[in-house]
Amino acid sequence: MTTVTLDKAGPSRKIGSMSRDRKWAMRWSYVFLTLFAVFFLFPPIYMFITSLKTSAEISAATNPWWVYNPTLSNYIELLTSNQFLTFFKNSALVSIFVVTLTMLISIPAAFALARMRFWGSTTLATGVFLTYLIPDTLLFIPLFKMFATFAQWTGIELINHWWVLIFVYPTLTVPFCTWIMIGYFASIPKELDEAAIVDGASWLQTLLRIFVPVALPGIIAATIFAFTVSWAQFLYPLAFTSSVDQQVLPTGIITTLIKGDVFNWGQIMTGALLGAAPPLIIYAFLMDYYISGLTAGATKG
Amino acid sequence: MVDAAQSMTQPIRARTTRSGLRKFLERKSTIAFFMALPLMLLIAIMVIYPAFYSLHLATLNKSMQRFVGFGNFTFLFKRETFWMVVQQSCFFAITAVIFKALIGFVVAHLVHNLPDKGQRKWRGMLLVPWVIPPAMSTLAWLWLFDPSYSAFNWILAQVGIGPIPWTGDASWARFSVILVNIWAGAPFFLIMYLAALKSVPEQLYEAAAIDGANWWQRIWYITLPMMRNIIAITTLFSLIVTFANFDIVRILTAGGPLDKTHLFATWAFRIGIEGNDIPLGASISLFMVPILAIAAVFILRDINKRGNEA
16 A cells, blocks of 8 residues: 555655654554553552452452452541541641741742842852752751750650651752742743832732732642642651651551551552542642643753 | 830930831841741751751761761771662662663653644653652552562563562662662653753754754754753752662662662661661761762753853
8 A cells, every 4th residue: 555655656755755654653652652651650550459459369369460359448448547547637737737838938038039139149049959959868867866956955855746747848848949939930020020119019019919929820830849749758757757646648658557577468559549649639630730840940040 | 015115215216226227127138038038047957957967977976975087987988888888879870860861751752743632641641650659659569579479470470481589689679679760750851851842943853854854863963952951950850869769769678688779868767767876877878968969060050051041
């Protein structure tokens, strides 16, 4: 078929082969994309498959990729267990407080750094970016020791309380959120706030009435980022909390569902899936904000 | 309150000092300073102070009562495990970043080839690994790598290949942690490259097509130069994050077998928190600083360059 058209059509040959090339390129794209999609998606799918199985089926020598007797018992068991609900509650509280705190700190700071110059403000903007590059793995040991010393001085025990995470997580969220908010604020035309100031608005009014509404997409993106980071954080809760009732989801699932050498895989997978659900749901509805926040951090500035 | 009381008794003087104070408070730079103050306090107390405090901690002995200078570092240099961790951290970070960048580049091109309508759907699916908290998705991998019930080994058994000790054998465990890291990190590259690809003007490709350039030449002479900045900055970012990785190795192998898969972060946690030797743990984690500093210098240079262009 293809060779016939190629020989027959003299003048239109070039165009014909190009569009055919494109068609083949497209087909190959789909084939390879399917392969990559399988690679990227099978772990969560396998989580879901396992979560529907009973322990008996998990340890049976049947095809692990198929559910023969689907059951919701793992979900029911976890969602009625006080322990799991405590983890969920702790995670939710920490995330909500951290997101609020992050926004309260980073929006005014970003406004000040983007629009109002003061002594050292450019250095501070660079410094904010540098702090974003300092990983949690460098800070957890000194922070652990700092909290212990703080308890010795004041008698207030910080270690092994879930709320200590509210003070620790902003170190991860605030620099990045400030950084992307500086980018968003800087992209707002100067005439807008100059007009507001001329009309007698204070700086705070300018921020709340003009910058916040205009930069709302950026604020949503930053909020989502802050939520995702605080929901997923694993090292700090592992280092700073140990009692069962003070754990957040990621550490709680790992420390309580794995009892000694007995792995209750059905429940572990169910817990992991439920723990991954909030970010996944947000992502499903607000994918574009999610992505713009991610790309803004590295492309703007 | 005090101000009000003063102004009652000494109306004139109070008014002048108050207006001076008010003028100071109403100055733009003062307001800006107070708006940025919480940020500065947070960074100073929770980031900069701990960073220097860990330098101080690294010079103490295990009970943190005696100054030992570089004692912890010389102790580390003499330990074989330390050099193994250095080697493994570098190998892990470099291999994982190279593969993440390659996969991200290829998949970004594949998605970019699709008609605009379908792109959203594929992008949505391909980004899922990046959205799931790493601690959760690593649990799925741990279960896939299970010594007795591994679902991979089941598939391999169907084609007659014997069970693979995914996390039991040192080389396989190294392979496994890198594989999971690639899986979790490639979507980040994908999304950055896709955004960069969209910013390359279509006319350049049209001009190249008229000049008779093949796809390889188009990539080499147009796409790569146009994306150079994004590729550099994404790679540096990822290098930092991968080098400082904790979650994946901790959950998958916890450093085992025989400390063969430890990274700086996981080893520092093992020694510093679990082993209760905070100074030694701090010394280990400080070895992440040089690579971070180098990457930071390059990223900053790039940002300043772009700032000047704009």
